[in-house]
Each structure stands twice: as structure tokens, then as C-alpha cells.
Amino acid sequence: MKILKDKSGVSYVLVCVIVLFASMLIYAGLEYNSVLSVVESQKQEVSFELDKVTAESARENIENGATISTEDIEQRAFSTLGFYDTSIQIKDGIGYSMSRPSFSVITGTDITITAEYELTVPFRLIDAEVIEITVPVRVTAKYYERN
Numbered sequence: 001m002k003i004l005k006d007k008s009g010v011s012y013v014l015v016c017v018i019v020l021f022a023s024m025l026i027y028a029g030l031e032y033n034s035v036l037s038v039v040e041s042q043k044q045e046v047s048f049e050l051d052k053v054t055a056e057s058a059r060e061n062i063e064n065g066a067t068i069s070t071e072d073i074e075q076r077a078f079s080t081l082g083f084y085d086t087s088i089q090i091k092d093g094i095g096y097s098m099s100r101p102s103f104s105v106i107t108g109t110d111i112t113i114t115a116e117y118e119l120t121v122p123f124r125l126i127d128a129e130v131i132e133i134t135v136p137v138r139v140t141a142k143y144y145e146r147n
């Protein structure tokens with residue numbers, strides 16, 4: 001505590017260092033929060049796209065009266081998410097990359113699609129990429145008939 005009461009200027013330097021460290025810590029926390037928001041928004045987007053696939057498949061199932069194969073639903077899900085060929089990853093303008101998902105499809109009167117993939121988002125500080133954060137994601141879309 002004696003160093004903080006010193007009037008020779010050493011305490012001012014110490015306070016500046018503490019304030020600089022605290023502001024950098026807050027800045028890093030805000031940047032990490034932006035990475036988490038990118039992951040959450042991308043997860044919601046995939047969930048919405050898979051909901052569309054399940055609804056379209058169920059509608060065709062009801063209209064045609066024939067059950068749609070799980071392979072057909074998987075192909076629709078791949079093409080809806082942008083995986084038209086066997087590419088491994090797709091990138092967005094934000095900079096994240098999404099690995100090719102693996103699907104688990106359960107059909108019948110109800111349709112359930114579960115997609116599992118990895119999302120890689122760059123963590124940037126002061127316009128420099130520090131590390132790439134890889135997050136495993138699992139999204140489930142369900143369609144079921146009400147009775």
C-alpha cells in the first residue's frame with residue numbers, strides 16, 4: 001500500500017498498468033462473446049433449415065401417401081445446408097467454417113433429423129487471428145403430428 005501513496009509518480013504508472021490490463025481483459029471477453037454469438041446464430045440457422053426439410057418431407061409424405069426414404073431426406077438436408085458435393089467444409093463471409101455434418105434420420109409418422117458437425121470460428125484480437133475455436137454442434141429438428 002505504501003507504493004500507492006507514493007507521490008513520486010510510481011503509483012501513477014502502476015494504476016495505468018492495472019487499468020490497461022483490465023481494459024484488455026474486458027476487450028478479450030467481448031471478443032469471445034462475439035464468437036459465441038456467431039456459433040449460436042449459425043446453430044439457429046441450421047435448425048431453421050432442418051425444420052424446413054422435415055416440414056417439406058412430411059408434406060410430401062402426406063400428399064403422396066408414400067414414405068420418403070432416409071437417404072432422400074439426408075440428401076435434401078445436405079443440399080439445403082449447402083453441401084452439394086462431397087466437400088469437407090464450407091466457409092461463410094464472417095470467417096467461420098462448418099464441417100460436413102453427419103445426419104441421423106428417423107422416419108415414420110414422425111420425422112426426426114439430428115445433425116452433428118463441428119464449427120470452427122476464428123478468435124481475433126486487434127485485427128489479428130489469435131486462435132481458431134472449434135465447437136462441436138448437435139442440432140435436432142422434429143416433425144410430429146398432433147392428435
